[in-house]
Amino acid sequence: MTNPDQAVGKMASNPAVHVPSLFQGVLCALALLFLWSGALATILMGIATAIFQDPTMGDPLSMFLLSALLFGCGALLLPSIYYGFYRAFSRPTVDTLPWLRRTHPALWIFAFPIILAIGYGVGQLPVLSWIVLPPLNLLAVGIPVGWMLFLAVRNLPLGSSQRLWGVFDSGLVLAPALITFFELLAAMAFLLPVAMYIASQPELMGKIMSLAETIQEAPPTPEILLQEFGPYLARPEVLFGVLIFGAVIVPLIEELIKPMGVWLLAKRRLRPAAGFAAGALSGAGYALFESLALTSGGQEWPVLMVARVGTASVHILTTAITGWALVQAWTRRRYLLLGLCFLTSVAIHGLWNGLTIYSAFKSLAEMRNLPSEVPTATGLSMVAPTSLVILGIASLGLLIFFNRVLAAGNATSVAPPNTSTTAEAPRESVL
Numbered sequence: 088m089t090n091p092d093q094a095v096g097k098m099a100s101n102p103a104v105h106v107p108s109l110f111q112g113v114l115c116a117l118a119l120l121f122l123w124s125g126a127l128a129t130i131l132m133g134i135a136t137a138i139f140q141d142p143t144m145g146d147p148l149s150m151f152l153l154s155a156l157l158f159g160c161g162a163l164l165l166p167s168i169y170y171g172f173y174r175a176f177s178r179p180t181v182d183t184l185p186w187l188r189r190t191h192p193a194l195w196i197f198a199f200p201i202i203l204a205i206g207y208g209v210g211q212l213p214v215l216s217w218i219v220l221p222p223l224n225l226l227a228v229g230i231p232v233g234w235m236l237f238l239a240v241r242n243l244p245l246g247s248s249q250r251l252w253g254v255f256d257s258g259l260v261l262a263p264a265l266i267t268f269f270e271l272l273a274a275m276a277f278l279l280p281v282a283m284y285i286a287s288q289p290e291l292m293g294k295i296m297s298l299a300e301t302i303q304e305a306p307p308t309p310e311i312l313l314q315e316f317g318p319y320l321a322r323p324e325v326l327f328g329v330l331i332f333g334a335v336i337v338p339l340i341e342e343l344i345k346p347m348g349v350w351l352l353a354k355r356r357l358r359p360a361a362g363f364a365a366g367a368l369s370g371a372g373y374a375l376f377e378s379l380a381l382t383s384g385g386q387e388w389p390v391l392m393v394a395r396v397g398t399a400s401v402h403i404l405t406t407a408i409t410g411w412a413l414v415q416a417w418t419r420r421r422y423l424l425l426g427l428c429f430l431t432s433v434a435i436h437g438l439w440n441g442l443t444i445y446s447a448f449k450s451l452a453e454m455r456n457l458p459s460e461v462p463t464a465t466g467l468s469m470v471a472p473t474s475l476v477i478l479g480i481a482s483l484g485l486l487i488f489f490n491r492v493l494a495a496g497n498a499t500s501v502a503p504p505n506t507s508t509t510a511e512a513p514r515e516s517v518l
Contacts (some may be wrong), residue, residue, distance in 0.1 A: 105175045111253055112171025115164045118260050122161035129154035137217065147217055149383060155221035156379040159229070160259055167256045170249035183248045192237035195230045202227045203389045210388050220388070228378045231396045232371050235403055239367035239486045242494035243360045254348030254365045258372025258406070262347040263380075266373075269340050277332050326448060334441035338433045342405055345373050349410040357414045360493040366410020367403050367486075374402035397479025401439045404482040405432035407489070439478055445471035 133150030166183060173180045206223045209216050245251050285292055348369035349362060357365070378395040382388070412428035415421040449471065 105177070108171045108249070109175035110171075111249075112168050112175060115167040115171060115256060115260075119161045119164045119168065122157045122164070122260075126154045126157035126161065129157065133217070137214075148213075148220065151217050151221045152224055152379075152382060155225055156376075159225045159379065160376060163259060164256055166248070166252040170247075170252060174249055180248070184245070184251070192233060195237075196234040199227070199230050199234075202230070203392060206392075207386075207389045210386060224379070224382055224388075224392075227392045228382065228395060228399075229375060232375045232378070232399045232403075235396075235400055235483060235486065236367055236371040238483070239371075239403055239407055239490055240364040241490065243364040243490065243497060244358060245364055245368075246361065250352070250365075251368065254352070254368040255372045257348035257351060258345060258369035259376050260372075262344050262369065262373045263376045265344050265347070266341055269344070270337060273336050273340065274332070277328075277336070281328070326444075329444055330441055333444050334437040337440060338436035341373075342409060342429060342432045342436055345370055345402065345406045346409045346413060348372070349406075349413050353413075353417060357418070358497065359411050359414045359418075360497040362414030363407045363411035363489065363493055366413075367407040369410065370403040370406025371399070373406070374399035377402070394475075397475060397482070398439070400479050400482040400486065401435060404486050405436050407486065408432050411489075411493075435478075435482070439475070442471045442475045442478065446475065 129150050132145075133147045133154065136145055136150060137147040170180055172178075202223055206220060206227060209219045209223065346366050346369050349365045352365060378399060382391060382395070408428050409432050412421075412425040416425040449469065
């Protein structure tokens with residue numbers, strides 16, 4: 088028969104389950120199952136495409152790159168699963184920050200050109216590229232993102248390892264899922280008048296119907312698509328509509344949702360510097376997912392990888408700024424500052440997207456030798472590539488500048504009074 092005193096002692100030594108941590112572990116485990124199942128299915132599809140050589144089934148390399156994306160993102164969920172379940176049941180965990188420090192993140196960037204050179208060489212060999220390029224693609228995207236993230240968060244409070252990985256994985260998986268959903272809704276609303284316009288143009292409608300019939304037989308090449316629709320895509324109203332959606336609507340949606348990892352910490356006791364670091368973590372997760380999702384093989388692969396570095400620097404900067412401003416609003420009621428910072432992030436993101444659209448317009452005009460129907464747009468498209476480089480470098484410089492300012496003030500700053508009842512590991516580790 089059990090002694091009542093022993094039963095009470097046993098209950099005291101086994102505290103209640105920490106529900107937020109359990110939720111983190113379960114959610115990440117489900118996401119891992121979904122991602123790795125998708126990776127396996129995509130690999131099998133890629134193998135089938137490579138064996139049967141059927142162009143209607145798609146490109147094997149694209150499928151293998153997608154499978155690497157799904158597998159890599161799933162692997163990055165493992166730390167969150169580990170910390171979530173172990174913390175939920177009060178089990179001791181291992182801190183990953185010392186291990187990360189020993190990898191010397193500041194030196195990671197020196198491996199980037201080597202990976203690009205290997206990837207370019209491998210890309211010339213179709214069969215070998217199917218095997219080697221997918222893992223190289225993970226490294227070519229992940230190394231610059233990790234390096235810039237280190238520059239953004241070093242010497243800033245990161246909290247526990249559980250919080251670090253949870254915030255990062257929120258940007259990696261949860262934010263892209265929500266952003267995709269809301270952007271699809273926005274696109275449907277935005278394309279409704281476009282569909283009405285197409286229906287009123289018999290010639291254009293006929294080309295679209297013809298294209299639909301062609302797709303049933305074999306996917307058309309990009310050259311055929313440009314030949315048929317290039318003149319329509321280069322029209323002023325089309326360019327204006329693409330700019331409104333890509334440089335205004337998309338940044339508004341993404342800058343609201345990208346700091347998902349910070350939003351989940353709304354009830355925590357955070358310093359503004361910790362909000363900046365959490366925003367950088369969440370933004371880096373999103374930048375990693377987006378860059379992997381938008382990559383492709385071929386001779387343009389190294390150029391695309393370099394371009395994605397600039398995109399990642401913009402994503403990390405804007406999300407870090409918003410994360411810092413969110414904490415300022417929560418702890419010091421500086422809501423006007425939050426609004427100004429959010430609009431600044433949207434403006435930076437919108438400028439990047441707008442310049443990218445202008446660059447695409449320039450390429451389209453050159454490929455089709457189209458007349459200059461929009462002189463201003465044509466002039467801007469000439470300087471857009473250079474402006475993108477400047478904006479990417481400026482974003483990285485601002486990340487380093489803000490990091491140094493916040494790190495210098497963090498040592499003497501006092502955390503705001505704790506108004507949260509949510510438990511959190513007391514560690515405020517720095518990288």
